[in-house]
Amino acid sequence: xxxxxxxxxxRGPPGGDGExxxxxGNxxxxxGExxxxxGExxxxxGETVADGGEAVAASDGFRFAYSxxxxxxxxxxxxxxxxxxxxxxxxxxxxVCGETVGSTPAVIDPVTDGLGDRLAGVFDGTTPEKRLSxxxxxxxxxxxxxxxxxxxxxxxxxxxxxxVASALSAVETGDGVSRSEPAAVGRELAERGTFSIPEGDLLxxxxxxxxxxxxxxxxxxxxxxxxxxxxxxxxxxPDGAEDVPDEADGVPDEADGAAxxxxxxxxxxxxxxxxxxxxxxxxxxxxxxxxxxxxDKAIETPYARNATPFTDGTAVRALRLLADGLPRLGREPxxxxxxxxxxxxxxxxxxxVSRPDGTTLSIVHAFGHxxxxxxxxxxxxxxxxxxxxxxxxxxxxxxxGRELLAEGLGVAAADDRAAAIVDRVxxxxxxxxxxxxxxxxxxxxPEAFPxxxxxxxxxxxxxxxxxxxxxxxxxxxxxxxxxY
Numbered sequence: 001x002x003x004x005x006x007x008x009x010x011r012g013p014p015g016g017d018g019e020x021x022x023x024x025g026n027x028x029x030x031x032g033e034x035x036x037x038x039g040e041x042x043x044x045x046g047e048t049v050a051d052g053g054e055a056v057a058a059s060d061g062f063r064f065a066y067s068x069x070x071x072x073x074x075x076x077x078x079x080x081x082x083x084x085x086x087x088x089x090x091x092x093x094x095x096v097c098g099e100t101v102g103s104t105p106a107v108i109d110p111v112t113d114g115l116g117d118r119l120a121g122v123f124d125g126t127t128p129e130k131r132l133s134x135x136x137x138x139x140x141x142x143x144x145x146x147x148x149x150x151x152x153x154x155x156x157x158x159x160x161x162x163x164v165a166s167a168l169s170a171v172e173t174g175d176g177v178s179r180s181e182p183a184a185v186g187r188e189l190a191e192r193g194t195f196s197i198p199e200g201d202l203l204x205x206x207x208x209x210x211x212x213x214x215x216x217x218x219x220x221x222x223x224x225x226x227x228x229x230x231x232x233x234x235x236x237x238p239d240g241a242e243d244v245p246d247e248a249d250g251v252p253d254e255a256d257g258a259a260x261x262x263x264x265x266x267x268x269x270x271x272x273x274x275x276x277x278x279x280x281x282x283x284x285x286x287x288x289x290x291x292x293x294x295x296d297k298a299i300e301t302p303y304a305r306n307a308t309p310f311t312d313g314t315a316v317r318a319l320r321l322l323a324d325g326l327p328r329l330g331r332e333p334x335x336x337x338x339x340x341x342x343x344x345x346x347x348x349x350x351x352x353v354s355r356p357d358g359t360t361l362s363i364v365h366a367f368g369h370x371x372x373x374x375x376x377x378x379x380x381x382x383x384x385x386x387x388x389x390x391x392x393x394x395x396x397x398x399x400x401g402r403e404l405l406a407e408g409l410g411v412a413a414a415d416d417r418a419a420a421i422v423d424r425v426x427x428x429x430x431x432x433x434x435x436x437x438x439x440x441x442x443x444x445x446p447e448a449f450p451x452x453x454x455x456x457x458x459x460x461x462x463x464x465x466x467x468x469x470x471x472x473x474x475x476x477x478x479x480x481x482x483x484y
Contacts, residue, residue, distance in 0.1 A: 110277070154211070321345030
């Protein structure tokens with residue numbers, strides 16, 4: 001496990017929360033003590049706590065390799081961006097954001113003021129489509145303003161665009177294809193659903209999130225390309241390429257373009273600045289939907305096939321924070337006081353999820369992919385609709401980490417922990433005012449469920465389904481019908 005450089009905890013600014021989220025890269029601490037589960041250490045004398053609290057034998061070993069960013073947390077933490085860039089040795093930061101964020105003083109001003117003399121400029125051209133062409137535009141802006149770091153500000157789309165721009169900053173691939181030739185990268189994306197990233201240094205990223213999806217502690221990014229936006233042509237799009245939903249009518253068009261993603265350990269941000277005051281500028285409806293996505297990261301981690309005691313600990317801590325914080329977010333104005341425990345919980349939920357050897361994201365996220373792949377369903381809404389039914393299915397087949405989930409959600413004393421977990425998750429979903437039925441969102445009709453179920457079954461996250469769970473397309477279709 002990467003334990004960092006031992007330089008000590010990063011804290012929020014004076015007057016902020018100030019509680020460290022990480023200490024020298026080690027797992028998150030609370031009040032200076034290691035994360036515990038039910039009052040006992042997660043790791044004790046080399047043995048690990050499994051479902052039900054029993055020690056796992058040494059033969060059930062694991063390897064946990066994770067290099068997290070520095071995390072600076074606290075209300076007003078954006079004011080320390082200059083200091084955070086200095087810690088990383090960066091001189092000029094280009095802010096990468098969307099037009100709305102870039103034109104909203106309550107969001108952009110604390111960031112530009114916090115960067116001070118280290119502000120190179122602002123690129124405010126990101127969009128929800130996460131176009132490859134937009135990433136090229138951001139990279140050109142970075143070159144023009146002589147930036148040595150990208151400061152990704154906003155939701156997942158802006159973080160993804162900045163990440164793709166970082167990947168494109170490499171000069172050439174191993175086979176000599178120049179990154180200055182966008183058409184070649186676009187063709188590769190259309191053909192493979194990704195593009196190769198050569199060895200060498202990439203333009204680093206500092207992430208400043210404003211939504212609760214938990215996309216910032218990640219080495220992956222989504223990307224799309226379309227003929228009308230470049231850099232691909234219609235003839236570059238092979239039959240069967242990933243569809244990009246048509247924004248005009250919501251109907252997928254086979255010639256729309258291509259969609260996919262990239263992953264590389266070098267794409268992990270160097271630092272994350274999590275400032276609840278910036279989250280408070282985001283409309284409550286957006287925060288609520290994104291929070292369900294982040295919440296589900298903590299739900300999935302304990303039953304993931306590659307779960308570890310470290311990710312169990314951070315997930316349980318996240319669930320404790322979010323089980324109290326999310327209902328409060330649903331009923332009170334989303335100010336910094338309300339958001340501090342929620343943002344802290346989302347940071348915990350992400351820790352160790354995105355790693356060089358894979359991810360702890362599992363079946364719920366596979367359903368999210370299946371429902372948003374060719375339908376205009378927002379990810380948070382998709383998760384909100386399906387997660388209780390997915391959990392019912394999982395618990396009907398396997399243990400599914402239910403003891404850890406019950407502990408985190410505060411229902412460990414229930415006679416039927418599985419039912420109590422499903423009920424608690426449903427209560428939290430409903431408290432956020434999120435949709436509860438697939439028929440109420442812009443998703444598939446029942447006649448399309450067999451196709452969606454196949455997409456879910458073949459999604460890469462299904463390889464990380466709970467141990468012992470062997471889903472079939474028919475069973476996944478039943479989950480969709482229950483969600484409808």
